[in-house]
Amino acid sequence: MITIYDIAKITGFSPTTVSKVFNDYADVSPKTRRKIMETAEQMGYLPNAHARSLTTKRSWTIGVLFNEPSGAGILHPYFAGVIEGFKKVSTSRGYDLMFISKDIGGKKSSYLEHCKIRGVDGVVVILPDFTDPYFLELLESSIPCVLLDQESDTKSTVYSDNMAGSIRAVEYLYELGHRQIAHIGGGNTFAGEKRLEGYLHAMKGLGLPVNPEHVIQGSYDYTVDSGRVAMEELLQASVLPSAVFASGDNLAVGAMMAIRSRGLKVPGDISVIGFDDIEMVKFLTPALTTIRQDTYALGNKAADMLIYTIEGGEEVQSAMLPVELVIRESCRSIE
């Protein structure tokens, strides 16, 4: 491995001067700068990130913290979309991404410890379960963080406009003539709560009574199976809903399966609307009508905010991104 000392020896300058060249110090004459650059080039010099981080206390690394109960991990389109968007802007700004898990080197340790050991400059947190004590520990630390789909006074946050999206969904069903509108919730996650709130708010605004039998809490893992189970319960209601607004697309897919295996049709008998617009739903039959949240943009925004904090920006920010109704085939209008 070529070091600045090798370059110093060859060029006759000191390691100090060599270092200065790579760090754009002003007190290096153009001539020596050129000479050092050239020999560095031809010797194939590459800086050692560890050595640099050791002195500067900057690793140019961002920790990615995600963990979700369904076990799908990175396979989940929401996570994957956000991370992809996050990666785009963070790498363009010179940061690399590193996964942070709860244990390191075989030994158990907390997220916070892992972050400190690795010396990450910041962390992006995508973690539905906001009761995790290790997560809370991280929140109280001084490490720059950005949280997705969370609320916080101490860290920056970014999320979709879940309220508005839910209201739009319900209103859309209302416009189609539906009055018996059920809701499959997403458990006690931030997004799930906001969407439930939006649902209730919209129902109230439209003067529609909320039938308690018509709001079911799916489990917080947002899986297809959890949607199926919730829908089966919904199908036991004394009066069947004509439409159901599911808190996530997976839940909606599960609901459609349950409806169908009951011998009913979507949207013939029951209309279904989801939330997310994950890629697969446009290929379903019927293609799912849903509220699209732009996970890629969420990731972009999160990276912008985190890097802002890392690079000295003080205030904690929060951003809410708009969502959009995507009309496809799973909701029908009734007389």
Next chain:
Amino acid sequence: MITIYDIAKITGFSPTTVSKVFNDYADVSPKTRRKIMETAEQMGYLPNAHARSLTTKRSWTIGVLFNEPSGAGILHPYFAGVIEGFKKVSTSRGYDLMFISKDIGGKKSSYLEHCKIRGVDGVVVILPDFTDPYFLELLESSIPCVLLDQESDTKSTVYSDNMAGSIRAVEYLYELGHRQIAHIGGGNTFAGEKRLEGYLHAMKGLGLPVNPEHVIQGSYDYTVDSGRVAMEELLQASVLPSAVFASGDNLAVGAMMAIRSRGLKVPGDISVIGFDDIEMVKFLTPALTTIRQDTYALGNKAADMLIYTIEGGEEVQSAMLPVELVIRESCRSIE
């Protein structure tokens, strides 16, 4: 930040001894070991990974190199599945994962340079385009690598049994009575070529002539759209196939869309079988019959092999994992 020097000062021992405690050296008495451990614990000591890496030349970091033409990135179920499986075993062995891109710190640089700068211990490569010069440069380096869906003499590789899977697919269609079996290929990727080879081999083995009009190369990006385009071309053939074997599930989904928009039915008019078994296809109507490859297991295996190499194992290994026919609804038996 607490360092071993702090601990040394408090306990009265030298930094050397403190370091030895954490590295399980034998020449430390149980008494001092205990004392050092305790004060380290209560002072909240955490090791500095950068400092450690600087001396030991081991970063306990594995680079993840992936890049795929469709731009879906980590969203693609194949990548996500492999990475998830890879992450599981590598973190359990003490390694963290870091994404490696072509540029770092705003400046363009090759994969290899990026790896060297970051000092990763090894790299897992998931890269369909094996002509990328930067990829080739990495192949020629001495950095431990494991390649997915590639062939190589110099690096370890792991892949599914694409040949056997394709043969199984064709034979299955044959058993259902199909004789006009078309193929939508996956371009000039390793997997695509093997699957085409399997298709041709099976057709020959079954005594079926291969109609040149019936084998179309989809583009190498394995997208739904590319499958749709390929199928549209297939539908121009002078004699329509009764079944089509697509080299990937996305291609199969696209094919189904094309067939349907032509007014034909799947599997009524044309049967479709895919390859991959990505999660969504079981929710389609009809649910897609396909060859399942176990991406999670591929990731596990890849991690095992890479870590073996990193930790001193010499030989380059290669592993081929079995695939499995998953029968669902998209293929029908004819008379």
Next chain:
DNA sequence: AAACATTTCGAAACCGGTTTCGATTTGACT
């Protein structure tokens, strides 16, 4: 030519660890 300002450079300390090898202490055995 002297006085001063500006450039250009490098010595040295530091970041937080690891590892070699020799010194010292302790224990075992005559």
Next chain:
DNA sequence: AGTCAAATCGAAACCGGTTTCGAAATGTTT
């Protein structure tokens, strides 16, 4: 008490950079 082996510890060099601050060289002004 003397000898020898084993156990325990630490000084020092090193990993590859960054940064401060003073010195030397050069240029400018009078």
